[in-house]
Amino acid sequence: MEETGVIFDIKKFAIHDGPGIRTTVFLKGCPLYCWWCHNPESQSFKLQKIQSKESDLKTSSNFKKEIGRIVSVNDVISEILKDRIFYEESGGGATFSGGEPLSQPNFLRLLLKECKKEGIHTALDTCGYGPMEELKEIVKYVDLFLYDLKFYDSMNHEKYTGVSNKTIFKNLEMLVDLKKEIFIRIPIIPTINDMDDEIINLAEYILGLKHIQKIDLLPYHKIGKDKYFRLRMLNKMENIPEPTKDQMEKIRTKFESFGFNISIGG
Ligand code: SF4
Numbered sequence: 314m315e316e317t318g319v320i321f322d323i324k325k326f327a328i329h330d331g332p333g334i335r336t337t338v339f340l341k342g343c344p345l346y347c348w349w350c351h352n353p354e355s356q357s358f359k360l361q362k363i364q365s366k367e368s369d370l371k372t373s374s375n376f377k378k379e380i381g382r383i384v385s386v387n388d389v390i391s392e393i394l395k396d397r398i399f400y401e402e403s404g405g406g407a408t409f410s411g412g413e414p415l416s417q418p419n420f421l422r423l424l425l426k427e428c429k430k431e432g433i434h435t436a437l438d439t440c441g442y443g444p445m446e447e448l449k450e451i452v453k454y455v456d457l458f459l460y461d462l463k464f465y466d467s468m469n470h471e472k473y474t475g476v477s478n479k480t481i482f483k484n485l486e487m488l489v490d491l492k493k494e495i496f497i498r499i500p501i502i503p504t505i506n507d508m509d510d511e512i513i514n515l516a517e518y519i520l521g522l523k524h525i526q527k528i529d530l531l532p533y534h535k536i537g538k539d540k541y542f543r544l545r546m547l548n549k550m551e552n553i554p555e556p557t558k559d560q561m562e563k564i565r566t567k568f569e570s571f572g573f574n575i576s577i578g579g
């Protein structure tokens with residue numbers, strides 16, 4: 314029987330998920346629950362319903378939309394192949410994101426393998442949390458890792474994401490040993506992970522890997538705010554502001570002082 318998986322979106326013509334023009338496939342389900350997650354609908358592994366934006370709570374209208382669908386490897390690959398011409402012209406390809414794609418290891422491996430068979434460039438957008446053995450199984454099919462690091466401090470990582478960062482660091486070090494191409498992505502969240510010592514510790518750790526040139530700083534934004542309400546999920550970020558341009562520039566300068574190539578916003 315053909316392998317299936319659960320996705321919650323396919324985004325065409327994506328330009329921030331790796332080089333060139335890409336198709337980004339969002340796999341549903343994540344073992345973390347980051348306070349600032351702007352895709353809270355990505356966290357559950359189950360199909361869900363969300364209150365529609367069009368529905369008005371003041372009236373009797375209470376229309377709900379389905380989130381997530383079960384799809385086969387062929388369904389996804391045929392969607393990706395429709396835009397092959399754009400990948401060829403722009404140096405783009407397919408990106409697998411989530412949720413956490415490593416949480417559907419068989420489905421992910423088959424998707425990546427099919428892309429490589431078709432000569433499509435592949436990127437994996439991952440928080441790095443998953444069994445190393447499963448990560449090793451897919452490494453050869455991934456051209457570029459977009460690897461999220463959220464904290465150097467393990468206790469804070471656990472407090473704000475639900476898991477320790479030890480596995481995430483070990484998996485990253487394994488990819489570095491294999492000399493894979495890796496862009497680090499760091500969400501910047503005021504009062505949570507933007508403190509000087511946290512930034513410096515993280516920068517020193519990344520520098521010590523002696524392999525990473527590019528870091529994307531991703532400013533926290535409140536775009537997902539209304540989704541928490543519509544999913545009836547608790548939003549712990551009500552009182553946390555978005556970082557200002559000035560704050561982001563100061564953090565950029567700190568990372569640049571370590572010699573990194575920094576971009577803001579991916
Ligand atoms: S790792 Fe990403 S998808 Fe998972 S909870 Fe955190 S921000 Fe959301």
